[in-house]
Amino acid sequence: MFCLRSLSSIRTSQHQFQKVVCFSMWESAHLEMGSEKPAKEDDTKLQLYNMRFCPFAERTVLVLLAKNLTFENININLKKKPDWFLDSTLGKVPVILHKGKIIPESLITCDYLDEIYPEPKLHPSDPLQKALDKVVVEKQSEVMKYLYPIFARIPGRVVTVEEKSELFGKAVDHLKSFEEELKTRATNFLGGDQPCMADYMLWPTFERIEGFPILMGEMGHNFVLPSHLKHVHLWIKAMRSTEPVKAYAFSPARMAKLTQIYVETDGYDNALKESVLCYNMWESTHLEMGSEKPAKEDESKLQLYNMRFCPFAERTVLVILAKNLTFENININLKKKPDWFLDSTLGKVPVILHKGKIIPESLITCDYLDEIYPEPKLHPSDPLQKALDRVVVEKQSTMMKYIYPICFKIPGRVVTDEEKSENFSNLVIHLKSFEEELKTRATNFLGGDQPCMADYMLWPYFERIEAIPILMGEKGQNFVLPSNLEHVHSWIKAMRTTEPVKAYGFSPARMAKLTQINNETGGYDNALKESAGL
Structure with missing residues (x-):
C-alpha cells in the first residue's frame, strides 16, 4: 500500500486506512500564490510537489507507487506558483x-x-541494457512535440x-519505431513480464493519446491509433492492468474532459472537479x-432508465454488460421524478424501453x-436448476431488510448504533445459508466457472455490505463479515474480477x-461528484 499526507500513522485498521486514502487521494487543492508552505516535520520522509495531470510528475508518482513507498503529496498550481x-x-x-x-x-527523481x-529494482542491473532503455525513453519522448498541439x-x-490531424499522422509514424522495439523484445513490457523504469x-504519453478520440469529438475516429501498431496496443492494455497505473491514471474519458475544461478555463481544481462525472456514461x-x-430515435435499440446507485437497477446493468449490449443509459432522480417518467412507468427503476414497449422491474x-439476447446465456438451460437458482436469489434477497437500516436514512427516526449492530448480526446469521450454498456447489460462482444470472442478481447487496465497515467509521471493525464465511469471501473476491462488476461496481470506499x-x-x-475518484 502507499500512503499520502498524514497517513503514515494509519496502519492498524485496513478499513480505516482505506477510508482515509480513498477520500484524500491525489485531488487535493493545488496550492497557489499566497498559500503557506506545508510543514515538513520529518526530513527522512518523502515529500512530493506534484500537479495532478502533469505527465512528467506522473512518472515520479508511478515509481513511488511501484515501490510501495510512503510519501506526502502536495499539489502545486503551476499557473499561479507560490512564492515559497x-x-x-x-x-x-x-x-x-x-x-x-x-x-x-x-x-532525476526516478x-x-x-x-x-x-x-x-526498476532499472535493469546490466548497465548496457539500462542505457539502451534510456535511449528508448529519450527517442519515444520526442513524440510529445506532435501531441502537445493536439491537446494543449x-x-x-x-x-x-487539419493541423492536428497532420500532427497525429506524424505521431503515428514516429511510434512505428516503438512498435518495432516491442515486437523485438516479444514481452508484455519493455521490462519483460513486469514493467521496468522505461x-x-x-506511460503518461500514451494515457493522453488514449483520450484523443474522445477529445476530438466528431472527428475522433481520425485520432485512433491504427491497428497495425499491434504491439503498442497490447502494451497499452498491459500497462492499464498494472497496480500503479490503476491507482493513478485517468480513464480516456476523464483525460479528455480534463483537457477540455483546463484549456477553456485554466482552472486545475475546477477541471478535476468538473471531470469527475466523465469516467463513463453511467x-x-x-x-x-x-x-x-429524452428522444428515442430508434425503437429497436435498448434504452434504460436507471439510478446510478440503485441496487435493483444495477442488476439490469450487469446483465446488459455481461451480454455486451449497446444501449442508452438515462439516469432518473427518484426523489424528484419527472412527470413524463411517472406518466409512463411504475415510478421505479430499472425500466427498459424496447420496440415501443416499457418493461419494468429488475x-x-x-x-x-x-x-432475446441468449449469448451468453445467464440462466441455466435446465428448468429445475433455473428454478433452484431463483429460490437462492429470493431467499438471499431478504438480507436487504438488515442492510437498509445500517446504510440508509429512515424518514422520521434515527437508527441507533446498537440497532445497526443487531441488524448486522442478523445479516451474518442470514448469510450462513448462502455460505452453505456456495460450499455445496464448490465452484467460483453459483454458475460454475462463470457467473450466472443468480450471481449478478445478488452482487449489488454485497457491494453495499463491503462498504459498511467504512461507513461505520471507528466502529467499522464490528461490521466486517467474519472469516468463517469463507466461501462468501471467496465469492465476493471472484465477483470483483468479473468485467461487468469492474465496469460498473463501486469500490467500498x-x-x-x-x-x-x-x-x-x-x-x-x-x-x-464528491465521491468520484474513490
Whole structure:
C-alpha cells in the first residue's frame, strides 16, 4: 500500500486506512500564490510537489507507487506558483524533498528513488541494457512535440483540425519505431513480464493519446491509433492492468474532459472537479421534475432508465454488460421524478424501453434480456436448476431488510448504533445459508466457472455490505463479515474480477462516501461528484 499526507500513522485498521486514502487521494487543492508552505516535520520522509495531470510528475508518482513507498503529496498550481515554491525549486514539478535536499525533474527523481529504494529494482542491473532503455525513453519522448498541439492551448494562435490531424499522422509514424522495439523484445513490457523504469517513463504519453478520440469529438475516429501498431496496443492494455497505473491514471474519458475544461478555463481544481462525472456514461445528470423526456430515435435499440446507485437497477446493468449490449443509459432522480417518467412507468427503476414497449422491474428486465439476447446465456438451460437458482436469489434477497437500516436514512427516526449492530448480526446469521450454498456447489460462482444470472442478481447487496465497515467509521471493525464465511469471501473476491462488476461496481470506499453524502443531502449528482475518484 502507499500512503499520502498524514497517513503514515494509519496502519492498524485496513478499513480505516482505506477510508482515509480513498477520500484524500491525489485531488487535493493545488496550492497557489499566497498559500503557506506545508510543514515538513520529518526530513527522512518523502515529500512530493506534484500537479495532478502533469505527465512528467506522473512518472515520479508511478515509481513511488511501484515501490510501495510512503510519501506526502502536495499539489502545486503551476499557473499561479507560490512564492515559497519558486524560491526553493526550479519552478517545475515533479520535485522530491528528502533528507533536507530538493531533487527536481522526473528522470532525476526516478533514478534517485530507484537507487535508494532498490526493491523492486526498476532499472535493469546490466548497465548496457539500462542505457539502451534510456535511449528508448529519450527517442519515444520526442513524440510529445506532435501531441502537445493536439491537446494543449498554444498562446497566440489556434491549431486547426487539419493541423492536428497532420500532427497525429506524424505521431503515428514516429511510434512505428516503438512498435518495432516491442515486437523485438516479444514481452508484455519493455521490462519483460513486469514493467521496468522505461515502461513507467513512457506511460503518461500514451494515457493522453488514449483520450484523443474522445477529445476530438466528431472527428475522433481520425485520432485512433491504427491497428497495425499491434504491439503498442497490447502494451497499452498491459500497462492499464498494472497496480500503479490503476491507482493513478485517468480513464480516456476523464483525460479528455480534463483537457477540455483546463484549456477553456485554466482552472486545475475546477477541471478535476468538473471531470469527475466523465469516467463513463453511467454518471450523467439524473433527470428530474421539469426536465424534457429524452428522444428515442430508434425503437429497436435498448434504452434504460436507471439510478446510478440503485441496487435493483444495477442488476439490469450487469446483465446488459455481461451480454455486451449497446444501449442508452438515462439516469432518473427518484426523489424528484419527472412527470413524463411517472406518466409512463411504475415510478421505479430499472425500466427498459424496447420496440415501443416499457418493461419494468429488475428480475423481469433481466429475464427478458436473457431470452432475446441468449449469448451468453445467464440462466441455466435446465428448468429445475433455473428454478433452484431463483429460490437462492429470493431467499438471499431478504438480507436487504438488515442492510437498509445500517446504510440508509429512515424518514422520521434515527437508527441507533446498537440497532445497526443487531441488524448486522442478523445479516451474518442470514448469510450462513448462502455460505452453505456456495460450499455445496464448490465452484467460483453459483454458475460454475462463470457467473450466472443468480450471481449478478445478488452482487449489488454485497457491494453495499463491503462498504459498511467504512461507513461505520471507528466502529467499522464490528461490521466486517467474519472469516468463517469463507466461501462468501471467496465469492465476493471472484465477483470483483468479473468485467461487468469492474465496469460498473463501486469500490467500498466510494459506496460508503456516496451513501454518507446521499443520506446527508439527498443529492444524487452531488454525491457522485464528491465521491468520484474513490
